[in-house]
Structures are given as C-alpha cells and as structure tokens.
Amino acid sequence: MASTGRPRTQAPLTLAFVWRVLRLVWNTDPPGTLLAAVLLVVGACIPTGLLWASKGVVDGVAAGIARPSEENLYRVLGWIGLMALLAISRELFQALAEYVNDGLGRKVEAQATLSVLAKAASLDLAHFDTPHFYDQLEKATREVGFRPMVLYRETLRGMQSLATLVAQGVLVVGLFPAALAIVLLACIPEMRFQFRGVARKFGLMDMRSPSGRRLAYYQGILTDGTLAKEMRVFGVAPWLLEHMRERLKTFLTEDRALASQNARLGLGGRVLSRVAYYGAYGALALEALGGRMSLGTLTMGVAALQTLQIHLSSVLMSLSSAFEHNLFLSRYFEFLRLQPTLQDRAPRVPLPRDIHHEVELRQVGFRYPGAEQPTLHDINLRLRPGEVVSIVGENGSGKTTLVKLLARLYDPSEGVMTLNGTDLRQFDPDEYRSLVSVVWQDFARFELTLRDNVLLGNEARADQLEAALHAAGLDDVVAGLPHGVNTMLGRAFEDGVQLSSGQWQRIAVARAFVRAAPLLILDEPSSALDARQEHDLFHRLRELGRGRAVVFITHRLSSTRVADRIVVLDKGRIVEQGDHESLLRAEGTYARLFRLQASPYVDDLEPRETPAEPMLRTLG
DSSP states (O other): OOOOSOOOOOSOOOHHHHHHHHHHHHHHOHHHHHHHHHHHHHHHHHHHHHHHHHHHHHHHHHHHHHSOOHHHHHHHHHHHHHHHHHHHHHHHHHHHHHHHHHHHHHHHHHHHHHHHHHHHHHSOTTGGGSHHHHHHHHHHHHHHTTHHHHHHHHHHHHHHHHHHHHHHHHHHHHHOHHHHHHHHHHHHHHHHHHHHHHHHHHHHHHHTHHHHHHHHHHHHHHHOGGGHHHHHHTTOHHHHHHHHHHHHHHHHHHHHHHHHHHHHHHHHHHHHHHHHHHHHHHHHHHHHHTTSSOHHHHHHHHHHHHHHHHHHHHHHHHHHHHHHHHHHHHHHHHHHTOOOOSOOOSSOOOOOOOSSOOEEEEEEEEOOTTOSSOSEEEEEEEEOTTOEEEEEOOTTSSHHHHHHHHTTSSOOSEEEEEETTEEGGGSOHHHHHTTEEEEOTTOOOOSSBHHHHHHTTOGGGGGGHHHHHHHTTOHHHHHHSTTGGGOBBSSSSTTOBOOOHHHHHHHHHHHHHHHOOSEEEEESTTTTSOHHHHHHHHHHHHHHTTTSEEEEEOSOGGGGGGOSEEEEEETTEEEEEEOHHHHHHHTSHHHHHHHHHHGGGOTTSOOOOOTTHHHHHHHO
C-alpha cells in the first residue's frame, strides 16, 4: 500500500531551535556539557598550531639547505617536537571528548525518553481516542532515542569545524583572498542540494507514519504471547506476513527512489566543490611560481586550503545533519506541547476534608471526541457513602462510559458533576482520582510480582496488602505461589508464573480494595470468575462498602440483589431506579432482562427462538 499525500517539511532550521536542544543537553548535565565545550575549543585550536609548526619545519629545512648550521637543525627538531606534542594532544583530547560525549549522550537520551513518557502519562483519555495522537506519539518516541544527542554532537562538531575553518580562512586570506572566495562560493549549491534531500527524506518519513505504525502493530501481533493461541488456530501468520511484505516492498521502493534522486543532485554539488578547490590550489601554485611566496608559505597555504576544504565539508555536513534532526525533533517538541483536554475552572480548590464524600451528576450528557451521537443523555445520579449501587443495561447502553466520567477520565459534554456540592472541574484531576478506585472490565495484567501488581508503588498501604488479597479471595493463590506475594507473574520474565483469567481478575479486585478510596467502582468484576467466586465477591461488597460509595456493573442480574439501589441504563439514559423487588414489580426494562436471563433455569417458561437463531443455523 503506497503512501499518499504531499510531504511536509515544517520547522526550518533556526538558532532558536538549536538553542532549545542545547538547553535540553545543558539541563541534563551542566558539568558534562561545559567540559564538552572546553574540549571543543581546545580541539579547534590544535590543527592551526600544527599548520604553523609545519611551516616552521619547511622554512627551517629550506634555511638549513641554504646555510647548514647546528642552530637550524635544532630549530627544525624543535618544530617537529612541537608537531608531535600537538598531534599526541589531539589524540588525547579526541579520546576524552568521545568519552565525555558518550556519557552525556546516554543521559540526554534517557532524559528525553522519560520526558515523552511523562507527557504521555499526563494526558487524559481523550487524546488516546484519536489516531492522530498515536501518530504524534510514534514520531516523538521514534526520534527521541538518539536525535537530541546527535544534534548536540553535530552542533559541537560544526562549531569546531567552523572555528578551524575561520582560522584556516584567515591564513588563506592573508596569502590569496580570491582562493577563499572561490571555495566558499562553490559550496552554496552543495549545501542547497543537501538541504533539499533532507527535506524530502523528512517528508517521506512523516507521511508514512500511519503505515509504519500499522507495520509495528502487525509485528506486535506476531510476537504477542497472549495472542499465540488464536494466531495458530486460525492460521493468521501467513496472511499478516503477506501484508507486511507488501508494505515493506512499498517502503523499499520509496527509499530507493529518494536515494537515487539525492545521489544525482549531491554529485553535481560535490563535483563543483572539488573543481573550485583545485582552482584555488592552482592559484596558490602560480603565486609561488611568480616568486610572491616562499616554499614554506606555499606548503602552509596548500595545507591550509586542504584543511579549509575538509572543515568546510564538515560544516556543510553538520548543517545538513542539524537541519535533518531539527525537522524530526520538531515532532518531539510538538508532542511535549500537548495539553490535557480536561477543563479546569479557576481557582482550583482543595479536596474536601469531609469523612464522607458524595458524588452527584446533574443533567449530564457525554459525546466521545469525533462521535456523531452522544453516548449519555440527561444523567441524574447521586452516589452516597455507605450505599451499594448496581448499574445494569444491555451492551452499548453507556455503563462503562459512565464509569469513566465518575473516575474523571473525561469531563461531561453537558451538565455538571459535583463532589460534596463543588464542581469537579475545580479540583485537580489527580487529586480527585485519589478518591476513586476502579476495577476495569479490561483490567491490566502487569507482569510484575504479585505484591507490585496490587500495590503499584503505593507502599503507604503495604500493611493492607494481606487484607486486600483475602477480600479478593486470593488466599489459595498466594499459598500456591513459590515465593508468595514476591512471585513474578506472567511469562515475560524468568521464573514467572502464569495465572488463569479468573485469578488475574481477582488481583485487579485486590488492587482496587487496597486503595481504600471513598468511591469504589467495579466494572464487570466477576466476568472471569466461577459461580462460587462471584457469589463470595458480591457478598463482600456490603462489608467493603462501609463508609464509602460502591458502584458495580454486571450483566449477571442475579448479583444485583446485594445492591441498595439498581440503576438501569438504556441507550444512554437512566430509565429505571430502585431495588430488585420494586423493579421486578414495575415490569419494565429490568424485569424483562432479569426474566430473559432466568428463562433457561425455569421449567415453565416456553423456549422461544431468538432473532439470531436462523442465522446461526445457516452457519452450522
């Protein structure tokens, strides 16, 4: 599948941008950055010293040939000794610079990577609902691993080459100014060709980001152990590999076309630059033949011109590289500028210090970003401390969306949510979430130790770990693990123990219990539990709900009997509220759903064909 669209080459190279990257390096390690700069300055001076020393050697030899003397011999040996000292110093400084830059580079890469991860962790769920965000995240993480330090090194290398270039340029200007002008003017086309090639590369990479993400997704499917069973039963691998081959083939075709175009343009620039160099070389030779400079001066001039050419090429390469890294790192800085979408209302207020916390929703509606229709309409609900509330409804009725609002992962599109009468938007989102504990339907399975799975770094609650495990019915699981709560779970790491889905779900329940938050929410907490485990869990809710509001979502309506209040959702609206008995007597949506679930276990109910059964027979 070929990439489409026009390449975008935003974020031109600017000193402000380069300064931003240098500031990132400085903030990571100020002493290391300063030492690298000192080594840069010293390293830039050594080549010029070598040229002056070589001039002294040549002039000394010429003088010795004309008038042999012991003094000329010692002078030549002195210049040679200085050259040797400078050459050794250059090697020492180069080795030290490599050591310093390598250590600094690792620190910068770690700091930049952590900044991307911290930014991603600070963003709310609305960002994760759009493909554009994943493109931004992929671009930021792809480039941040190495480009900041490479740009820093290229900047240092370019500055070093520029310093040497200036020093050599002064020498050449003193000998023959036209030679310098010829070499400098000839580099302009080469620089333009390099910049255009970099811009095309950036445009291509930026444009193919969605395809690259899909390729990485396919690779993840092929290597994910949790998907291995379905991959093999359904024979998915050949189909996915063929998709990957097609995309890789397209990428290779695009890369070859880009490389060919850049090679053709770059060749012309390099040829022009070499012609200019040898033209300047010839001009210096003519000056010497005309008797207007000594042999030593000619030698120094030729060496200076050669060094000038080398460092001019180095400066051009550094500029081109800096331009490239600037373009790619612009995506990193764009990502760091992302802001949460949750709305704050100034001034923020501290969380209430009340022992009891009451959450209320008034006329709340919600529409997901980019969705045409709202998911929730006119929700009015009050959650009181000490009350167990069950939320029921068919798939797609908005139950999990309501939980996300209660956890303030989203703000409502309409209406208001309050905590003890204060609009939730006046509280810091993280502070409010400290009052909420949730067992999600698609709960996380962290391949860490059992202890870390439950506490997740909350060591302040470590004394409640055993009680939380017991409340979640995990005593038998802990007893069977080789290292108890310190046993590694999952197969990703050595000595890991794999658990059943039901055991993983009970760990998620324990994770919610150990937090002891005033609002406890359980979204299908028994979907992977057997009948006995489900019965035990729901009958513990009454005890766990003392002093806190408990909300649980379940499709198994037999479990709702433990609730003080049942809230029935239908197509995003609350259509009924009450306890189990009153809702059955009302003969509404709840009664219909309850009897539908009970019908397989009641002998006197006539079995009826469901709308799906004719289609199922055709599949059979």
